[in-house]
Amino acid sequence: MTDDNRFIIDPATRDLHGDDDRLRAAGPLVPVTAEGVHTWAATRYSTLLAVLTHPDLSRELRYWKDRDSAPPGTAITRIVTDTSMLNAEGDEHRRLRAPLTAAFTPRRLKRLRPRIEELTAGLIDRLAAMPPDQPVDMRKEFAYPLPRDVISDMIGIPAAHQERLHELTDAVAQVGGSLDDTPDLRQALHVLLGQIIDERRDSPGEDLITDLITLREQDGGRLSNEELFATIELLFIAGHVTTVNLITNAIGALLHVPDQVELLRVGKCPYSAAVEETLRWDSPIAYFPMRYAQRDVEIDGVRVRAGEPVLACFASAGRDPDQYGEDAHLFDLTDPPATHLSFGHGPHFCLGAPLARLEAEVALSALFDAFPEIAPAVPAEELRPLDTLLGNSTRTMPVLLGP
Ligand code: HEM
Numbered sequence: 001m002t003d004d005n006r007f008i009i010d011p012a013t014r015d016l017h018g019d020d021d022r023l024r025a026a027g028p029l030v031p032v033t034a035e036g037v038h039t040w041a042a043t044r045y046s047t048l049l050a051v052l053t054h055p056d057l058s059r060e061l062r063y064w065k066d067r068d069s070a071p072p073g074t075a076i077t078r079i080v081t082d083t084s085m086l087n088a089e090g091d092e093h094r095r096l097r098a099p100l101t102a103a104f105t106p107r108r109l110k111r112l113r114p115r116i117e118e119l120t121a122g123l124i125d126r127l128a129a130m131p132p133d134q135p136v137d138m139r140k141e142f143a144y145p146l147p148r149d150v151i152s153d154m155i156g157i158p159a160a161h162q163e164r165l166h167e168l169t170d171a172v173a174q175v176g177g178s179l180d181d182t183p184d185l186r187q188a189l190h191v192l193l194g195q196i197i198d199e200r201r202d203s204p205g206e207d208l209i210t211d212l213i214t215l216r217e218q219d220g221g222r223l224s225n226e227e228l229f230a231t232i233e234l235l236f237i238a239g240h241v242t243t244v245n246l247i248t249n250a251i252g253a254l255l256h257v258p259d260q261v262e263l264l265r266v267g268k269c270p271y272s273a274a275v276e277e278t279l280r281w282d283s284p285i286a287y288f289p290m291r292y293a294q295r296d297v298e299i300d301g302v303r304v305r306a307g308e309p310v311l312a313c314f315a316s317a318g319r320d321p322d323q324y325g326e327d328a329h330l331f332d333l334t335d336p337p338a339t340h341l342s343f344g345h346g347p348h349f350c351l352g353a354p355l356a357r358l359e360a361e362v363a364l365s366a367l368f369d370a371f372p373e374i375a376p377a378v379p380a381e382e383l384r385p386l387d388t389l390l391g392n393s394t395r396t397m398p399v400l401l402g403p
Pocket residue numbers: 052059085086087097151234235238239240242243246283284285288289314341342343344345347348349350351352353355356
């Protein structure tokens with residue numbers, strides 16, 4: 001708590017689920033300070049749902065009255081400053097999102113499945129060649145490279161640039177898993193993507209960058225240069241770090257919560273249940289910036305004044321006993337959630353949700369099939385959480401792969 005009775009959300013010291021329990025108990029919307037920013041926090045499932053669909057709560061930065069005095073350089077402020085669909089509303093939002101929806105339909109993704117399986121099999125072969133009695137960090141060796149390689153393929157990163165891209169993203173992963181925490185790396189990625197866009201103009205391929213460039217040129221500039229860049233960068237970041245957390249968290253839950261993995265192995269529960277239960281129980285996103293009130297609004301009896309921000313607390317909504325019952329803190333594959341908010345809701349619902357689900361399902365089933373004796377290398381209490389406001393995962397996930 002601060003002097004003015006605000007909860008402080010500090011990624012360096014937080015106890016995520018404990019903090020969230022306290023916030024949910026304190027009220028439907030609670031004043032918090034996150035990375036120095038004063039905001040309301042929406043932590044209960046029903047309140048978060050109301051916030052994500054409220055017509056007067058906007059993702060557009062211009063409605064935030066304190067935007068100029070917010071501390072610079074923090075994740076919470078940086079992520080709101082780009083010109084991607086994430087920060088647009090209404091017609092503008094539809095214009096930026098529409099060109100991409102076709103790439104993420106279940107039909108297009110079905111075609112992508114063999115490629116995801118192939119990339120997964122390559123990683124499993126590499127794991128199989130490692131000494132079976134030495135700890136292997138599954139975040140680094142498995143959860144991290146798979147989504148990186150899938151999204152690089154989809155976007156159309158040419159082979160010649162893969163190595164540089166991997167260097168950049170590896171460095172990002174080492175500092176905690178978020179590009180938003182690493183402005184220098186983000187700038188380097190910016191330069192690299194700019195180069196790739198220029199190359200695709202000269203030699204088009206069958207990928208998202210080419211789709212977006214062609215659309216732009218055919219339609220007389222429907223996406224500006226800056227928008228094109230912001231879109232690709234958003235896909236790269238959103239399509240990568242969050243899925244790393246999902247796969248890591250699922251492996252952690254399956255290995256550390258007794259009896260669960262057995263249910264998958266004997267076919268009592270499908271792998272999709274493990275993915276959905278992980279999304280609810282250990283949401284890959286802890287706190288995700290913010291909506292701004294366009295006018296005074298009342299949500300669950302709390303008055304939010306025009307210009308004030310509201311922070312979406314996805315991990316907390318997944319543990320809300322009012323939604324999921326007294327067992328909300330249990331990871332239970334026999335009772336996967338009918339619904340959760342971990343991919344958001346409403347107009348900004350995660351574009352990549354079907355892709356993330358597919359990647360996680362393919363990854364988990366391949367891993368647990370290939371290594372029937374896989375076991376944790378350290379107790380759950382020794383796993384250290386990521387030091388970032390947005391992400392919810394552990395920095396490492398050491399396992400013993402077994403014979
Ligand atoms: C939006 C979560 C994976 C692309 C969102 C939002 C959430 C989310 C909560 C909504 C933000 C809001 O309401 O303001 C996740 C999680 C993922 C994941 C938990 C993995 C487990 C992906 C992937 C891609 C992707 C794989 C793309 C390849 C996007 C995009 C948006 C978005 C483009 C913005 C949509 C819009 O503003 O209209 N994601 N995401 N995400 N996500 Fe994901």
